[in-house]
Amino acid sequence: GENVEQHPSTLSVQEGDSAVIKCTYSDSASNYFPWYKQELGKGPQLIIDIRSNVGEKKDQRIAVTLNKTAKHFSLHITETQPEDSAVYFCAASRDSNYQLIWGAGTKLIIKP
Amino acid sequence: DVKVTQSSRYLVKRTGEKVFLECVQDMDHENMFWYRQDPGLGLRLIYFSYDVKMKEKGDIPEGYSVSREKKERFSLILESASTNQTSMYLCASRRQGDVLTFGAGSRLTVL
Numbered sequence: 672g673e674n675v676e677q678h679p680s681t682l683s684v685q686e687g688d689s690a691v692i693k694c695t696y697s698d699s700a701s702n703y704f705p706w707y708k709q710e711l712g713k714g715p716q717l718i719i720d721i722r723s724n725v726g727e728k729k730d731q732r733i734a735v736t737l738n739k740t741a742k743h744f745s746l747h748i749t750e751t752q753p754e755d756s757a758v759y760f761c762a763a764s765r766d767s768n769y770q771l772i773w774g775a776g777t778k779l780i781i782k783p
Numbered sequence: 784d785v786k787v788t789q790s791s792r793y794l795v796k797r798t799g800e801k802v803f804l805e806c807v808q809d810m811d812h813e814n815m816f817w818y819r820q821d822p823g824l825g826l827r828l829i830y831f832s833y834d835v836k837m838k839e840k841g842d843i844p845e846g847y848s849v850s851r852e853k854k855e856r857f858s859l860i861l862e863s864a865s866t867n868q869t870s871m872y873l874c875a876s877r878r879q880g881d882v883l884t885f886g887a888g889s890r891l892t893v894l
Contacts, residue, residue: 714875768879768880
């Protein structure tokens with residue numbers, strides 16, 4: 672079946688450094704790629720998403736890049752802060768009406 | 784702000800018990816979902832509902848059932864709980880074509 676692989680499973684970075692999380696998807700018809708952040712004790716919350724008609728999208732310190740040819744997309748967080756510590760999930764679907772296929776999650780640890 | 788409320792944050796049940804997990808959303812969303820979250824496995828879809836009285840199986844429906852008698856409420860039922868159903872359960876809702884809004888989760892332990 673379709674799947675999304677996410678790496679790394681755990682990422683530890685120094686506060687102020689950048690963090691990159693990568694996902695690869697198998698369904699070539701996928702064209703919607705959201706990223707969710709799950710803080711401790713809370714449900715996942717959408718932080719940014721991208722559609723296949725664009726290659727990059729930015730929102731302040733967060734950016735997502737998409738390479739449709741290689742079927743992978745990445746989340747970039749610059750100038751990391753303690754509040755960035757969380758579990759991040761990538762997902763893919765054919766459009767926002769379809770079911771999401773989820774990555775396994777990345778635990779991001781920001782070291783002070 | 785859309786609110787998705789899961790009635791129980793923590794439950795401890797015994798093997799064989801019937802378990803009800805309740806989820807209520809307050810924004811008139813058509814679609815509602817139940818996911819299971821386990822470390823290293825991401826979010827796995829158990830059941831979803833496009834509208835009242837409708838339900839569809841997700842990727843891992845075995846051992847679960849659902850009920851959606853009212854638009855705002857989507858219940859997950861474990862008819863006979865087993866230890867391998869110990870997990871975090873997440874409810875989510877959305878307007879058709881919109882982003883998912885999740886509840887805070889219900890952590891179920893089956894002894």
